Amino acid sequence: MNTRKINGLHMEKMLRNGLANLCLYEKELNSLNVFPVADGDTGTNMRITLESSLRAAKSTASMGAYLRSLTDAMLYGARGNSGVILSQIFRGIFAALSRCGGVNVIEMRNALISGYKTAYSAVVRPVEGTILTVSREGIEYIKSQIDRNTTFEELLNLYIVEMRRSLARTPEILPQLKEADVVDSGAMGYIVIVEGMLRYLNGDVLTDSVPEEAHRTNTQFTADVSLFNENTVFASGYCVEFILQLMCGKQYSRNFNINRFINDLQDYGGSIVAVQNGKRVKVHIHTFKPARVLSLAQEFGEFVTCKVENMQLQHNSLIKEKPAPARKRTEFAVISVADSERMRIVLHDLGSAYVIMGGAKMSVSVQDFVEAIKTVNADNVVILPNNGNLVGAARQAKELYKDSSVTVLDTHTIPQGYSALAMDIVDEKDCNVRIRQMKMGMNGVETLSVTTAGKDYHSEDVSCSAGMQIAVSDGKLLCAGDEAETVFCDGLKLIPDVDEMETCIVFRGEGKGEELEEKLEKRIAGLFPMLEVSFVDGGSTLYKWTAAIS
Numbered sequence: 001m002n003t004r005k006i007n008g009l010h011m012e013k014m015l016r017n018g019l020a021n022l023c024l025y026e027k028e029l030n031s032l033n034v035f036p037v038a039d040g041d042t043g044t045n046m047r048i049t050l051e052s053s054l055r056a057a058k059s060t061a062s063m064g065a066y067l068r069s070l071t072d073a074m075l076y077g078a079r080g081n082s083g084v085i086l087s088q089i090f091r092g093i094f095a096a097l098s099r100c101g102g103v104n105v106i107e108m109r110n111a112l113i114s115g116y117k118t119a120y121s122a123v124v125r126p127v128e129g130t131i132l133t134v135s136r137e138g139i140e141y142i143k144s145q146i147d148r149n150t151t152f153e154e155l156l157n158l159y160i161v162e163m164r165r166s167l168a169r170t171p172e173i174l175p176q177l178k179e180a181d182v183v184d185s186g187a188m189g190y191i192v193i194v195e196g197m198l199r200y201l202n203g204d205v206l207t208d209s210v211p212e213e214a215h216r217t218n219t220q221f222t223a224d225v226s227l228f229n230e231n232t233v234f235a236s237g238y239c240v241e242f243i244l245q246l247m248c249g250k251q252y253s254r255n256f257n258i259n260r261f262i263n264d265l266q267d268y269g270g271s272i273v274a275v276q277n278g279k280r281v282k283v284h285i286h287t288f289k290p291a292r293v294l295s296l297a298q299e300f301g302e303f304v305t306c307k308v309e310n311m312q313l314q315h316n317s318l319i320k321e322k323p324a325p326a327r328k329r330t331e332f333a334v335i336s337v338a339d340s341e342r343m344r345i346v347l348h349d350l351g352s353a354y355v356i357m358g359g360a361k362m363s364v365s366v367q368d369f370v371e372a373i374k375t376v377n378a379d380n381v382v383i384l385p386n387n388g389n390l391v392g393a394a395r396q397a398k399e400l401y402k403d404s405s406v407t408v409l410d411t412h413t414i415p416q417g418y419s420a421l422a423m424d425i426v427d428e429k430d431c432n433v434r435i436r437q438m439k440m441g442m443n444g445v446e447t448l449s450v451t452t453a454g455k456d457y458h459s460e461d462v463s464c465s466a467g468m469q470i471a472v473s474d475g476k477l478l479c480a481g482d483e484a485e486t487v488f489c490d491g492l493k494l495i496p497d498v499d500e501m502e503t504c505i506v507f508r509g510e511g512k513g514e515e516l517e518e519k520l521e522k523r524i525a526g527l528f529p530m531l532e533v534s535f536v537d538g539g540s541t542l543y544k545w546t547a548a549i550s
Contacts, residue, residue, distance in 0.1 A: 006108075006152060008059070008064075049084075055073075064094070092115035095114055108152065116132065133166060134187035159194060163190075235357030236312040243280055243305045252299065256300045329378070333354070334354075335384070336421065340510070341539060354376050381405070382435060415546060423441030448547045450471050450491065453470045469484045471490065478494045485519065488547070492549070510539055510541050
């Protein structure tokens with residue numbers, strides 16, 4: 001066929017074919033999902049998002065009118081991060097075609113550009129290597145090839161080819177994908193939908209071939225609740241989604257601003273997508289504090305829908321259902337422990353092959369270390385416990401595991417582990433040299449941490465009351481006060497030989513923003529002009545500020 005123009009009725013049939021194609025790939029897409037947390041439901045979320053919106057949309061020949069009803073339904077029916085982003089792509093397409101009855105190829109090209117731009121603007125911290133990248137590169141790389149002589153079949157074919165090329169590059173952009181040897185699941189889901197749309201134009205109608213079970217809109221991932229108990233390490237948090245109706249009552253604030261709301265949400269979690277449509281707001285967030293997120297939202301209105309899911313339970317169920325593929329045997333690998341999701345990413349990016357979530361608030365068992373050693377599958381393994389209470393478990397795991405040469409470096413803090421990884425020479429062939437370098441990095445750093453005192457404490461040198469801010473180094477309380485930044489600077493003065501040190505890497509805790517970071521940097525510079533200061537987003541919920549000083 002040589003389709004030159006389409007209307008709302010054509011678009012509806014194309015999308016229904018796209019849904020049918022998506023249903024055929026649903027399980028495969030679920031198995032690919034690894035980012036940001038392996039919750040195993042990308043295919044299902046995208047399918048339910050599109051299916052529910054197609055059911056609610058009103059059939060009409062007007063493209064603008066049809067897309068208006070479709071995108072409104074898609075926004076409120078969007079499930080998961082992938083579903084919300086999909087809804088934003090179509091929202092952008094609608095924005096470009098809102099006044100169109102019929103649409104030509106040039107208009108559709110421009111609408112696809114509007115689609116990815118709208119999706120990017122809706123995501124608080126866009127991550128490349130995902131559906132965002134693929135939808136952007138797919139149209140940007142071909143837009144100059146589209147003219148009024150191009151057919152819709154040619155446009156979609158070129159679009160799919162470039163998106164497939166972009167999809168193949170996603171593992172090179174996201175280390176999590178490369179490590180799991182998969183491509184991005186949300187991006188592949190979007191491509192599958194567009195492929196179904198093209199198949200309809202080519203006369204390949206799939207609707208009647210969709211398995212009956214795929215039409216069950218409420219199909220959800222079912223987790224095994226027995227895999228979550230009092231000993232579970234809760235490292236994944238909750239997936240929270242809701243539609244908020246902004247209200248006019250006296251008990252509600254009328255000062256709702258979507259940008260300020262997003263900034264406030266960032267204090268409580270990540271993977272945020274927040275979109276306002278009139279007097280309703282659609283929100284998706286991954287958080288350890290769902291009650292605080294919901295309380296913040298209720299300052300402005302009430303929930304039309306609300307969902308809170310335990311991602312750790314989902315994660316544990318998926319691991320049981322589908323064990324991770326075995327890695328190829330390597331010569332050298334590092335295992336480290338992180339106390340936050342943000343620090344997990346930091347340590348992974350520094351070269352840790354496996355990062356266990358644990359620390360002061362999350363215990364790590366001997367078995368956790370043993371399983372990590374098995375997983376990295378290396379001849380030589382170095383463990384960085386990064387917490388004094390975990391060193392014993394790491395050593396015991398070393399004694400139990402005989403198939404690798406295991407070295408435990410006694411890193412008692414995150415900064416020690418960070419410095420050890422920073423000193424590693426990854427290109428060095430001699431494993432002993434690498435271990436010596438890591439030991440040098442670990443031993444050459446002093447740690448300073450600021451946290452809140454949990455109880456009253458009195459000694460000859462310093463006293464504090466519960467709730468005060470305290471500075472701690474090497475297990476010793478250095479000073480106390482009312483303000484974290486002042487306590488940090490006072491503690492820094494008490495670090496032995498600090499005047500002779502050259503670098504200070506400060507890890508920012510949860511809730512500490514860039515404004516405070518700038519003020520703290522100026523205060524440190526005023527005290528120690530020769531000390532080179534840099535900041536890393538550590539994301540700790542326990543420590544307000546933590547520093548590696550060397």
